[in-house]
Amino acid sequence: MAHKLPDFPWDALAPYGVIAKEHHAGIIDLSVGTPVDPTPDFIQRALREAANSPSYPVTVGTPELRVAITEWAKKNLGATGDFAVLPLIGSKEFVAWLPTLLTTKSVLYPDVAYPTYLVGALLAKAEATPVDIDATQWPTAELAWVNSPSNPTGRVHNEIEYRVAIDWARRTKGVVVSDECYLEFGTNKTPSSILQYTDGDNRNILAVHSLSKRSNLAGYRAAFVVGDPALIAQILEVRKHAGMMVPLPVQKAMIAALADSDHVSEQRNRYNARKAKLIPALTTAGFTIDFSDAGLYLWATRNEDCWESVAWLAQLGILATPGIFYGDKGSQHIRIAMTATDQQITDAASRITEAVKA
Numbered sequence: 001m002a003h004k005l006p007d008f009p010w011d012a013l014a015p016y017g018v019i020a021k022e023h024h025a026g027i028i029d030l031s032v033g034t035p036v037d038p039t040p041d042f043i044q045r046a047l048r049e050a051a052n053s054p055s056y057p058v059t060v061g062t063p064e065l066r067v068a069i070t071e072w073a074k075k076n077l078g079a080t081g082d083f084a085v086l087p088l089i090g091s092k093e094f095v096a097w098l099p100t101l102l103t104t105k106s107v108l109y110p111d112v113a114y115p116t117y118l119v120g121a122l123l124a125k126a127e128a129t130p131v132d133i134d135a136t137q138w139p140t141a142e143l144a145w146v147n148s149p150s151n152p153t154g155r156v157h158n159e160i161e162y163r164v165a166i167d168w169a170r171r172t173k174g175v176v177v178s179d180e181c182y183l184e185f186g187t188n189k190t191p192s193s194i195l196q197y198t199d200g201d202n203r204n205i206l207a208v209h210s211l212s213k214r215s216n217l218a219g220y221r222a223a224f225v226v227g228d229p230a231l232i233a234q235i236l237e238v239r240k241h242a243g244m245m246v247p248l249p250v251q252k253a254m255i256a257a258l259a260d261s262d263h264v265s266e267q268r269n270r271y272n273a274r275k276a277k278l279i280p281a282l283t284t285a286g287f288t289i290d291f292s293d294a295g296l297y298l299w300a301t302r303n304e305d306c307w308e309s310v311a312w313l314a315q316l317g318i319l320a321t322p323g324i325f326y327g328d329k330g331s332q333h334i335r336i337a338m339t340a341t342d343q344q345i346t347d348a349a350s351r352i353t354e355a356v357k358a
């Protein structure tokens with residue numbers, strides 16, 4: 001199977017990491033979007049208190065976790081009507097395996113996108129087609145991914161875009177899976193969930209959420225899916241055989257994390273302050289910031305090949321991701337992640353400003 005998957009894109013970035021590391025003041029790595037701010041203490045405590053966990057966890061999750069997710073989805077996603085919930089060990093795992101679990105034969109995914117949508121289609125030996133956001137133009141398929149706020153662009157879907165995607169699901173009987181793992185990180189816009197627009201009819205609609213970024217829990221592997229009860233029952237049936245159960249201590253940590261929104265606001269403010277610091281420096285250096293209305297990335301272009309932008313930043317010791325990793329349409333953009341300390345972001349901004357002055 002390995003030879004059928006695309007080359008692991010980060011390998012191509014490694015030489016620029018070597019250049020960035022040579023900077024006299026050290027590398028500032030803004031490439032991989034891995035959280036660096038601490039997991040809140042109260043969530044760590046919930047995990048520790050559940051450390052005695054001799055039994056297998058059940059795939060469907062504890063009743064307490066299911067209630068916590070259900071209530072959270074009603075309050076934060078505007079979910080109505082009949083819907084089910086299911087905990088997941090990370091949303092990457094779900095994205096990579098969903099087409100296999102559903103024996104899907106055709107998958108649509110955004111033409112600038114998180115690479116795992118394509119990987120999931122390849123693992124399932126499904127036909128994979130990149131598509132524009134406008135679902136009126138989508139061909140028929142068994143499954144379509146929507147991602148708002150988008151990784152890498154930070155673009156946010158509006159109500160009409162969601163409703164058109166829901167219409168596509170109803171017309172074609174295809175499944176729409178909305179990956180909403182950055183939902184709570186609005187910058188210039190307040191992102192919404194697809195579940196707000198189903199008018200209580202959630203058939204063929206799923207929304208995927210993750211606590212990795214929201215609660216700085218990427219190391220715990222904690223996520224969940226909400227939506228069509230029939231589809232979730234189908235996924236659960238396979239998973240009961242295939243495993244991927246969420247460890248009980250992680251389930252307890254999820255319950256604690258979902259009950260609190262203050263730590264999420266704090267994290268959102270941190271990311272937005274970092275963006276506010278970097279944007280003027282990038283603009284001075286000739287970059288235009290596109291979209292970037294939510295999430296933890298800046299999507300920037302200098303209307304040059306993305307590798308030229310990556311190389312320019314690398315000699316300043318700053319590592320960014322070339323947009324080509326996310327599809328051909330990203331070939332003139334770079335993605336800059338806010339997952340570095342405040343000090344590192346301040347330093348990155350001054351390195352860029354100084355370079356422009358020199």
Ligand SMILES: Cc1ncc(COP(=O)(O)O)c(C=O)c1O
Pocket residue numbers: 033090091092093095114147150151179181209210211212213218222223
């Ligand atoms: C759009 C998108 N979906 C899913 C994931 C996976 O997140 P996790 O597996 O940590 O839940 C990521 C991670 O970067 C992402 O950017």
